[in-house]
Amino acid sequence: MQPTFTTIREARRWASLFLQEHDRETQAAQLLLEGYLGWNFSKMLAYEDEPLNEEVKKNFIKAVRAHAETGEPVQHLLGSASFFGREFKVTPDVLIPRPETEELVLGVMEWARAEKIASPKIVDLGTGSGIIAITASLEIPGSEVTAVDISDAALKVAAANARRHEVDIQFYQGDFLSPVQHEPFDILVSNPPYISEEEKALMDDTVLDFDPSLALFAEEEGLAAYKRILTQVAHAEQKPLLLAFEIGWLQGEQVSSMIEQLLPGFQAEVRTDINGRDRMVFASRRKTE
Known part of the structure; x- marks a missing residue:
């Protein structure tokens, strides 16, 4: 049975109640409506008593039901996700951008400004949709960015996003650093797979059933x-000056110890995210070393 709402306000109310009945976050109703209308929240409030276009209504109802019944992420239904104030194409071949990753990029930006390195060379390993590489290219003046991923499908999404945002990034397919092993970089940044197989049972179906396993799970307890x-x-001839990793919230000490054991001369620092959980490890070495 089709819902009988006509206005934008009624559409949002119907979707919120429908999602609540299916134990889904009601915020998805707002995000989907904004996406299909192409409006921000303020504009929606200003025009909430206006009738909803029939084509938008049809797509909106279909998307709300899909999210409620299967857990398919809002970003997949819309085909895009926001990161650092920009819209990026996303598909089931790449991870949906998380707000915590913005903090990783911000940390890289702050380090680059503090060090005052002219035209820093940056490599993003496991680039996925390309959000880190593209944001770094846009936000760090003069940067030269390279991005690597083992997935050909992910690289196609990343390349499309690079074209969309008009940035020149070199993309390579391969196992992390291996395709560019002999190239020098000032900054290495990565949000690699870090979830252990044992954690699957605790994960939400919107992540487990729709994000690519290749980008989520790693052996050796993540x-x-x-x-x-x-x-x-x-094994690289020239080591980066900065390593920046996103981590699982219980992995800070282990990743830090691994860095300092495998890379003498690097000093690791664990940083927390906005929720106060360990989420990043930054490790740097002096330029003279």
Whole structure:
């Protein structure tokens, strides 16, 4: 049975109640409506008593039901996600951007400004949709950015996002640093897979059923990707000046210890996210070393 609402306000109310009945976050109603209208929240409030376009209504109802019944993420239904104030294409081949990752990028930006390195060379490992690489290219003046991913499908999404935001990024397919092992970089940044297989039972279906497993899970209790990257860095002729990793909230001490063990001369620092949980590890070395 089709809902009988006509206005934008009624559409939002119907969707919120429908999602609540299916134990889904009601905020998805607002996000979907904004997405299909192409409006922000303020504009929606100003025009909430206006009738909803029939085509928008049809797509909105379909998306709300899909999210309620299957958990399909709002971002997949809309085909895009917001990151650092910009819209990026997303598909089931890439991770949906998380707000915590913005803090990782912000930390890289602050370090680059403090060090005053002209035209810093940056490599983003496991780039996925390209959000880190593209944001760094846009926000760090003069930066030269390279991005790597093992997934060809993910690289196609990243390349599309780079074209959308008009940035020149070099993309490579391969196992983390391996395709660019002999190239020098000032900054290495990565949000690699860090969830252990044992944690699957605790995960929400909107993540488990729709985000790519390749980008989520890692062996060795979620630490295998860090070990792989750090081993590659250890064998590189020239080490970066900064390593910046997103981590699982219980992995700070382990990743820090791994860095300092495999890369003598690097000093690691664990940083918390906006929720007060360990979420990032930054490790730097002096330029003269």
